[in-house]
Amino acid sequence: MNINSKNFQPNGPRPKHLTIGRIGMYCFIFMCALFFLMPLYVMIVTSLKDMDEIRSGNLLYIPKALSFYAWPKAWSEACTGFVCEGLKPGLINSIKITIPSVIVSVSLGALNGYALAFWRFKGAYFFFGLCLFGAFIPYQVMVYPLLKIESAIGIYSSLPGIILVHTIFGMPILTLIFRNFYAGLPIDLFKAARIDGGNFIKIFFYVIIPMSTPITIVAVILQVTGIWNDFLLGLVFAGRDNQPMTVQLNNIVQVDYGVAEYNVDMAATILTSLVPLFVYFISGRWFVRGIAAGAIKG
Amino acid sequence: MYYLTKNLASKISLLPMIIISLTVFVGCIIYSFIYSLTGSKLIPALNYVGFQQYERLFKSRKWDVAVENIFIYGFVFTIGCLVIGFLLAVLIDQKIRGESLFRTIFLYPYAMSFVVTGLVWKWVLNPTFGLEHSMHLWGFDWFKLDWLVNRELAIYAVCIAAVWQGAGFVMVLMLAGLRGIDEDIWKSLSIEGIPKWRSYLFVILPMIRPMVVTSIVLIAAGVVKVYDLILALTSGGPGYATATPAMYVMENFFGRANLGQAFAASIIMFISVICILAPWAYYEFYFRNKEAK
Numbered sequence: 001m002n003i004n005s006k007n008f009q010p011n012g013p014r015p016k017h018l019t020i021g022r023i024g025m026y027c028f029i030f031m032c033a034l035f036f037l038m039p040l041y042v043m044i045v046t047s048l049k050d051m052d053e054i055r056s057g058n059l060l061y062i063p064k065a066l067s068f069y070a071w072p073k074a075w076s077e078a079c080t081g082f083v084c085e086g087l088k089p090g091l092i093n094s095i096k097i098t099i100p101s102v103i104v105s106v107s108l109g110a111l112n113g114y115a116l117a118f119w120r121f122k123g124a125y126f127f128f129g130l131c132l133f134g135a136f137i138p139y140q141v142m143v144y145p146l147l148k149i150e151s152a153i154g155i156y157s158s159l160p161g162i163i164l165v166h167t168i169f170g171m172p173i174l175t176l177i178f179r180n181f182y183a184g185l186p187i188d189l190f191k192a193a194r195i196d197g198g199n200f201i202k203i204f205f206y207v208i209i210p211m212s213t214p215i216t217i218v219a220v221i222l223q224v225t226g227i228w229n230d231f232l233l234g235l236v237f238a239g240r241d242n243q244p245m246t247v248q249l250n251n252i253v254q255v256d257y258g259v260a261e262y263n264v265d266m267a268a269t270i271l272t273s274l275v276p277l278f279v280y281f282i283s284g285r286w287f288v289r290g291i292a293a294g295a296i297k298g
Numbered sequence: 299m300y301y302l303t304k305n306l307a308s309k310i311s312l313l314p315m316i317i318i319s320l321t322v323f324v325g326c327i328i329y330s331f332i333y334s335l336t337g338s339k340l341i342p343a344l345n346y347v348g349f350q351q352y353e354r355l356f357k358s359r360k361w362d363v364a365v366e367n368i369f370i371y372g373f374v375f376t377i378g379c380l381v382i383g384f385l386l387a388v389l390i391d392q393k394i395r396g397e398s399l400f401r402t403i404f405l406y407p408y409a410m411s412f413v414v415t416g417l418v419w420k421w422v423l424n425p426t427f428g429l430e431h432s433m434h435l436w437g438f439d440w441f442k443l444d445w446l447v448n449r450e451l452a453i454y455a456v457c458i459a460a461v462w463q464g465a466g467f468v469m470v471l472m473l474a475g476l477r478g479i480d481e482d483i484w485k486s487l488s489i490e491g492i493p494k495w496r497s498y499l500f501v502i503l504p505m506i507r508p509m510v511v512t513s514i515v516l517i518a519a520g521v522v523k524v525y526d527l528i529l530a531l532t533s534g535g536p537g538y539a540t541a542t543p544a545m546y547v548m549e550n551f552f553g554r555a556n557l558g559q560a561f562a563a564s565i566i567m568f569i570s571v572i573c574i575l576a577p578w579a580y581y582e583f584y585f586r587n588k589e590a591k
Contacts, residue, residue: 229411
């Protein structure tokens with residue numbers, strides 16, 4: 001996919017005069033922007049209103065009086081079923097799941113890509129093909145058998161269990177992007193390192209890894225947003241004690257009993273999306289490359 | 299022996315990939331297929347019943363609803379994303395001011411999880427306090443937006459939320475295509491005096507066909523597996539009105555303890571994803587490589 005920064009530069013200068021057509025165009029694009037921003041805006045203002053104002057007032061108005069009641073409640077008191085600890089445990093769980101999963105899956109992807117690009121052996125590409133095929137399989141097909149495998153090894157419903165699952169499902173796409181990146185490196189460099197006596201491990205650590213920064217950024221963005229936003233795998237594999245933030249958020253909002261507190265729900269929703277939004281805003285164009293690579297994942 | 303020890307480090311390092319490919323990716327499909335031919339209920343059992351599970355599946359009213367929903371959703375979501383994505387890309391391509399700001403605004407929903415997307419739209423479309431209420435407060439008493447509680451329209455509410463989330467992604471893909479068009483083509487089009495909208499529709503759009511195809515395939519592959527979004531937005535309701543195949547599978551696995559049925563449904567899901575992706579993958583990875591040579 002041809003998404004690099006060069007392609008994002010407009011061709012030629014901006015027209016000097018504003019015509020009727022251009023004004024109309026600006027109006028239209030402005031309306032579109034409002035539509036895309038509206039849910040984010042509604043989320044924020046709702047989280048800052050109290051329930052009386054939410055019931056009587058207009059969804060789209062800014063709060064008459066700022067109320068910070070919802071935020072601490074969403075953070076540490078909101079109830080999921082019988083436990084009322086808010087989203088804090090979910091956030092900690094999400095961090096505990098995301099960091100090791102990202103490290104393990106990206107390292108393994110880099111190693112796979114390196115072995116496939118420079119140390120091909122007979123049959124390696126057959127297994128690579130099988131692995132790529134795995135990216136297309138819907139999770140629903142694999143969830144139950146994988147659950148059986150994990151309980152046979154004894155890690156189902158635990159932190160290592162969910163980390164293994166994220167590593168497995170990240171593997172096809174990570175191997176692919178690392179292999180493609182390494183295949184684009186000049187082969188002479190590798191040959192020179194070989195002549196200088198480098199072996200598999202030495203060349204990987206001293207020659208290849210130092211050159212891998214750009215693709216590693218892409219891979220990390222892809223995995224951090226993907227794993228943080230995951231719901232299904234966390235629900236099935238993480239177990240009750242390690243439920244990620246998305247699962248807890250859904251449990252908080254979908255409670256069947258008691259009075260719905262929409263401001264708390266919205267505060268919790270914002271809290272859950274902070275990490276991916278932060279990654280998105282600081283990473284800019286890297287983000288696009290990352291998501292474009294990950295879009296086919298099951 | 300030599301063949302085994304040659305290049306040994308590489309073989310060892312690819313071992314996890316080989317094991318996972320064989321046991322998880324291939325193994326799970328075989329496992330699911332075998333057990334889809336059994337009458338397994340709460341635990342997987344090898345009581346072979348032939349294709350009965352599939353027969354039951356195709357006769358099931360709920361599966362019918364799920365398949366119908368996935369077609370509506372797939373159609374509206376794909377068309378919506380393509381049209382809005384292309385339109386936004388064209389607008390952004392007009393050398394406008396604040397281009398990067400607009401691009402950021404249109405793409406940020408894509409960073410959000412499906413759960414968050416679903417919950418936000420659940421609130422915005424809330425029939426009591428949501429947008430409908432706002433419009434009534436502004437005096438538009440006729441305004442009606444009860445999609446979430448309307449059996450016929452609930453699936454379209456899901457489509458709106460999904461398009462909101464995914465259109466920016468299509469925009470980025472299309473924009474990359476538009477920016478790859480040579481300036482000379484634009485010059486010759488303007489010399490010919492062809493209006494801009496016609497140039498975009500009849501000249502440029504066919505030229506960025508690879509990007510369009512990629513967008514369609516990526517969107518379509520995402521359609522089949524839609525689960526979290528619907529769970530958060532409607533929980534499959536009202537009643538069973540917005541259920542999807544993925545939901546049917548999960549419910550039979552974990553809710554109803556009807557494993558055989560779930561396996562059969564998941565195999566059907568798998569086959570439909572392959573039908574969507576195989577021609578594209580063949581073209582991308584095989585045909586193109588041949589062309590390049």
